[in-house]
Amino acid sequence: MKFGCHPSQAPKLLEVAAQLDLSVVGVSFHVGSGCLEASAFARGVESARRIFNIADQYGFDFDMLDIGGGFPGQESAAISFDEIVADLGPALDEHFPPASGVRIIAEPGRYFVASAFTVAVNIVAKRMVARDIQEFKDEEAEDAVMNSVAPSMCEEPAFMYYVNDGVYGSFNCLLYDHAAVTPSLMRDVDKEEALFSTSVWGPTCDGLDRIMEHCLLPELQVGDWILFEDMGAYTMAAASTFNGFSKPSCYYVVDANMW
Numbered sequence: 057m058k059f060g061c062h063p064s065q066a067p068k069l070l071e072v073a074a075q076l077d078l079s080v081v082g083v084s085f086h087v088g089s090g091c092l093e094a095s096a097f098a099r100g101v102e103s104a105r106r107i108f109n110i111a112d113q114y115g116f117d118f119d120m121l122d123i124g125g126g127f128p129g130q131e132s133a134a135i136s137f138d139e140i141v142a143d144l145g146p147a148l149d150e151h152f153p154p155a156s157g158v159r160i161i162a163e164p165g166r167y168f169v170a171s172a173f174t175v176a177v178n179i180v181a182k183r184m185v186a187r188d189i190q191e192f193k194d195e196e197a198e199d200a201v202m203n204s205v206a207p208s209m210c211e212e213p214a215f216m217y218y219v220n221d222g223v224y225g226s227f228n229c230l231l232y233d234h235a236a237v238t239p240s241l242m243r244d245v246d247k248e249e250a251l252f253s254t255s256v257w258g259p260t261c262d263g264l265d266r267i268m269e270h271c272l273l274p275e276l277q278v279g280d281w282i283l284f285e286d287m288g289a290y291t292m293a294a295a296s297t298f299n300g301f302s303k304p305s306c307y308y309v310v311d312a313n314m315w
């Protein structure tokens with residue numbers, strides 16, 4: 057545990073704090089950013105109540121509960137805000153009703169920003185490969201495909217697109233935030249349009265720099281844009297300029313009727 061303590065250690069800490077005559081005002085917990093369990097918040101509240109009761113016995117007058125962050129910020133999240141509050145609301149009402157006088161605060165991070173940003177990446181290079189490239193036994197044929205100079209021998213090719221942002225930039229969330237991203241295009245895809253097995257790669261020299269291992273997209277061209285929605289949290293803030301690639305530019309857009 058990086059910060060704080062397990063609830064079971066709280067009584068000992070309070071005992072020492074009381075001996076040292078320290079001022080302790082309440083309990084703060086954080087269920088973990090990207091929390092996958094809606095009930096974790098309510099459990100945190102129950103633990104906090106137990107610690108408040110122990111603090112009472114040591115003569116502290118706790119008046120602050122901080123329920124931290126970890127609230128989802130996008131509709132595609134594994135748990136929804138509604139699922140969380142369905143548990144959390146009643147837990148707060150039961151253990152920290154208004155009459156308790158306890159001030160309840162939260163520290164939502166991704167909740168506010170995740171859906172506020174869309175990353176638009178531009179295709180800077182393209183490669184056509186045989187879909188079954190791993191199964192090629194004939195070395196000559198494999199060379200032809202690997203070079204991708206010759207047209208694929210497979211009737212249904214796969215495409216690799218290299219784009220101008222990757223895991224060393226905004227998509228570091230794939231490595232550090234357990235994120236899963238979904239590509240879309242700036243145009244509608246016709247129902248009849250052929251879709252191809254596609255992988256999307258960042259611009260750096262590193263083989264790790266892969267955004268999508270597999271998705272289905274129509275054939276795209278160098279210069280086309282691919283969009284990734286809900287990229288506002290834990291993305292650009294932790295981006296680097298590794299390999300000399302700049303961080304993305306940020307454009308703020310607001311609907312005319314909201315202006």
Ligand SMILES: Cc1ncc(COP(=O)(O)O)c(C=O)c1O
Pocket residue numbers: 086088089090124125126127163164165166167289
């Ligand atoms: C102490 C603290 N508060 C709030 C947050 C925000 O968390 P989230 O973005 O999951 O809401 C974090 C991020 O991990 C944090 O460490």
